[in-house]
Amino acid sequence: MSAMSRVLTAEDVRNAEFSKPPIGKRGYDKKSVDDFLQLVARRLDGRGHLSADDVRNIGFPKPPMFQRGYDEDEVDALLDAVVATLEL
Structure with missing residues (x-):
């Protein structure tokens, strides 16, 4: 079972x-992703109020x-797995 197919x-x-x-691609800004993932981790620890919709609707800026x-x-694959976990 892959990491993205489990809770x-x-x-x-x-x-x-x-x-x-x-x-040729810039991707997502690292600090923005890291900051959001800290919120996700807090939520998964039971200390936050982030919803699956919050994760589904997040947008990240491009780096400089x-x-x-x-x-x-x-990043999107991880966020999809987070949404699936939050919807359990």
């Missing part, structure tokens, strides 16, 4: 790592020009 824990979210996007952030597909 996620706060520790899973805290330990998530993402690749850089392909050359000439910098590459996190691969969008990898």
Whole structure:
């Protein structure tokens, strides 16, 4: 069973790592993703009020020009797994 097809824990979210996007793509801003994932981890620890809709509707800015952030597909896959976990 893959990490994305099971219930996620706060520790899973805290330990998530993402690749850089392909050359020519900027991806998602790292700080914005990291800050949001801290909120997600708090929620999974039972200390936050984030809903599945909040996760589903989040948007991240691009990193500054000439910098590459996190691969969008990898971040989106984790967020899909978070939504599935929150909807259980």
